[in-house]
Amino acid sequence: MNASLLCLALSSSYAGMLALCLGTERHWKQLAAAAPLSLRAWCRPLGVLLLLLALLLSLQIWPASMALVGWLGMLSLCGLVLLLLLPYAPRLALGLPLLGVLLAPVFMLG
Amino acid sequence: MSNPVSKTSVVWPSTLGRIVLAVAGGYLFTYGFTAALARLLPLERVDALIGATLLSFAVYSGFVLWVFARPLRNALWALPVTLLLLLIGFGPQWLGGVQG
Amino acid sequence: MSRQPSLTQSMSALHTWAGLVLGWLLFAIFLTGTLAVFDRELTWWMQPELQDRQVDQASAVQVAQRWLAANQRDASAWNIGLPTARDPSLSVSAGEQRRGQRTLIDAESGEQITPRETAGGSFFFRFHYTLHMPRFLGIWVVGFAAMAMLVAIISGIIIHKKIFKDFFTFRPVKGQRSWLDGHNASAVLLLPFHLMITYTGLVIFFLIYMPAATDALYGGDRDALLRELRPDAQQQQGARRGEGGRPSREVQTASAAMLPLDHFITLGEAHYGAGMLSSLSVAQPGRVNARVEVRPLLGSRLELTKGEALAFNAITGELLRAPPPTRTSLLVQKVMAGLHFAQFGGYPMRWLYFICGLVSSAMIASGLVLYTVKRRRQSAAQGVWLRQVEWLNLACVGGLMLACVALLWANRLLPADLAEREGWELRVFFGAWLAALLHARLRAPLRGWLEQLAASAVLLLGLPLLDLLTALAVPDRIRLGVDLTGLGLGALLALAAWKVSTRPTATVRAARRAPAAMAEVQS
Structure with missing residues (x-):
């Protein structure tokens, strides 16, 4: 149970960081140049929501103050993963949250 | 932007002065600040001690940055201020004996 | 004299020099600290003679009790180190509790095991805060390095003009640019971790590093301070000394049947959580004034709970003493220390700290390399x-x-x-x-x-x-x-x-x- 929650929390943190990243002009052009520009304005609020979702999921894994620590750690590391994927594998960078969400139920079976 | 001649091949007296002021002077300043704050905080002795000491590392860092950001003559103002802080922190002890 | 450099220039010079000169020490501190996150696991790996019997703490304590009753019946005190998730070994000792003199026994059969003598993962832990120097000197050197780290972090933030623009920027294969990107990215993305770990590291030894308030308010009398900080610690010490610490001059009091020790495991778990106990000790076992103390595993709370214990009457099971609530200011310090020690939150948290520690070490290394890469291109x-x-x-x-x-x-x-x-x-x-x-x-x-x-x-x-x-x-x-x-x-x-x-x-x-x-x- 904990493992799948952790997987979901990581996916949500990553997706949130990805959304915030896409909200910037530089990275929108890099990753989503084809998509309509009006969508870009939604990225930042969506990102914040996903990060808050990640915090909620963290609170299911750990007690209150620990959850805050874990959440910040996850944000940092997910941001780093995103940063490393952007120059080398931009499509994987975009698809990773989906992979995470699909993986989560696998841990439930374990 | 960079100057090909290394600044570090000759340690300028002012740089050395800043380092001494930042490190040694900084510790002395922080020591005085912590003692003064501990005495001034309107809390129980133990709580004032813990509160002031926990803050001290931020104070020391700030002081070091300030020494390097300001012209050296401005930074020397730290010395009289330190003395004042030490007086606030230890004055009662020096003047009236220790209250244990 | 030279003209006054701009803020960016002076902070840049400060960042470079504090970072370079202390960077070599800081890399060692961060790397060994990262390894110390898994110190118990490493020690276990380094003693392959020990085997994980997968027994719960209640069963293990029964095995230990049998061994102690057979081999140390008349001892003044029994101490049992319980198996935990991180360290499945079962250890026992008798008399005054002393580190390193424990006997390891098999958690199933109760047979004595003698694993190889090893430096263990705790070597990395000690190296981390003393750099293998004499304790007092080492602590001060590490503290100095930690202050330099704080200065480097803040000066780094000041000089990083495009901190938000370059948040997710990494351009590989561009030589110096890539090294700068890597250094900036790892530093900025993990900024909360860096600030937290450095500051809390200093907070652990805060009274050693900054004794000013002790000197001003207590005239330097640390004992008086400790008495006020932990009024019950005196009680604990007195109790231990009277009943199990030093060899007692009292006539041996009458014997009495103790409750089975796994009963106290249950009581302890009710307070601290299942499997969250680290050790159990019995003072004056088998006698009328026998007491059981149960100690928690560090990590059931965020704050560092070292030295805490629940005390019970061994005959009746009555709770004699529970840890008193900590005053707020001390709690803040303990929480900060706890954040650094990272003993909470189970394995997911431990892994987060480990990976963050590795990235931090890489961040410091990248800064050191950046210094040389930048200057290789310049004149000879x-x-x-x-x-x-x-x-x-x-x-x-x-x-x-x-x-x-x-x-x-x-x-x-x-x-x-x-x-x-x-x-x-x-x-x-x-x-x-x-x-x-x-x-x-x-x-x-x-x-x-x-x-x-x-x-x-x-x-x-x-x-x-x-x-x-x-x-x-x-x-x-x-x-x-x-x-x-x-x-x-x-x-x-x-x-x-x-x-x-x-x-x-x-x-x-x-x-x-x-x-x-x-x-x-x-x-």
Whole structure:
């Protein structure tokens, strides 16, 4: 149970960081140049929501103050993963949250 | 932007002065600040001690940055201020004996 | 005199110098600190004689009680170290509690085991805050380095103009630009971690580093301060001394039947959580005034709960003393210390700290390398100084990594019954480091990096094989974890070594720069 929650929390943190990243002009052009520009304005609020979702999921894994620590750690590391994927594998960078969400139920079976 | 001649091949007296002021002077300043704050905080002795000491590392860092950001003559103002802080922190002890 | 440099210039110089000079120490502090996150697991890996019997704490304490009743019936006190998730060993000792004099027994059969003497993962823990110097000196040196780290972090933030614009920016294969990007990215993305870990590290020894308030308010009397901080600690000490600490001059009091010890495990777990106890001790076992103390595993709370215990009457099971609520200010300090010790939150949290620690170490290393990369392109006027920095970088970064993995290899390859075994393991550690230092001094920088990274990679990749060949049983969960982590880290270092080997030579790089320089001249 904990493992799948952790997987979901990581996916949500990553997706949130990805959304915030896409909200910037530089990275929108890099990753989503084809998509309509009006969508870009939604990225930042969506990102914040996903990060808050990640915090909620963290609170299911750990007690209150620990959850805050874990959440910040996850944000940092997910941001780093995103940063490393952007120059080398931009499509994987975009698809990773989906992979995470699909993986989560696998841990439930374990 | 960079100057090909290394600044570090000759340690300028002012740089050395800043380092001494930042490190040694900084510790002395922080020591005085912590003692003064501990005495001034309107809390129980133990709580004032813990509160002031926990803050001290931020104070020391700030002081070091300030020494390097300001012209050296401005930074020397730290010395009289330190003395004042030490007086606030230890004055009662020096003047009236220790209250244990 | 020179004109006053701008804020950016002065902060940049401060950042560079504080970072460079203390960076070598800071890398060592951060790397060993990161390894210390898994100190118990590493110690377990380094004692393959021990086996994980997968028993719960209540069953284990029964086994321990049987052993103690058989072998230490008349002792003044019993101490039992319970098996935990991180350290499944069961240990017992009698009389005054002393570290290192515990007997390890099998948690199922109660047979005594004698594992090999080893430096263990706790070597990394001690190295982390003392740098293997005498304790007092080491703590101060590490504290100084920590202050430099704080200064470097804040000055780094001040000079990083495009901190938000460049938040997710990483441009590889661009030489100096890439190193700067990597250094900035790892520093900025993990900024909360860096600030937290550095500040809380200082907070652990806060009264040693800044005794000003103690001197001002207590006249330097630390005992008076400790009495006010922990009024019940006096009680605890007095109780222990009277009933089990020093050899008692009292006539042996009448014997009485104690409740089975697993009863106290249940009581302890009710307070601290299942499996969350670390040890149990019995003062005056089997006698009328017997007391049981149950200690929690560090980590059931965020705050550091070292030294806390629940005390029970061993005959009736009545609760004698529970840990008193801590005053708020001390709680803040304990929470901060707890954040640094990272003993809370289970394995997911531990892994987060470990990965963050690795990234931090890499961040410091990237800063050190950036310094040399930046200046390699400049004139030869700095040649001598630059050469020193180059080999010091390699010796401190590459050398330490090699030494750490060499310690693990030494643990398995040195004979188990070698006298002074711990000393020999450390000799291998420092010997490997010295060899790496000499190697760094003698080789050209790029060749040196390639060779040392490759050597560490090979040793790490070989860890699972080493474990399989030298262990006395099938690797359990913990040993497997260490092996697989070694494998992963080895793969990363191998990748790094490969990147170093495929770097174009100096002539090719100069040729690449030539057209760019021509274009500059023409424009």
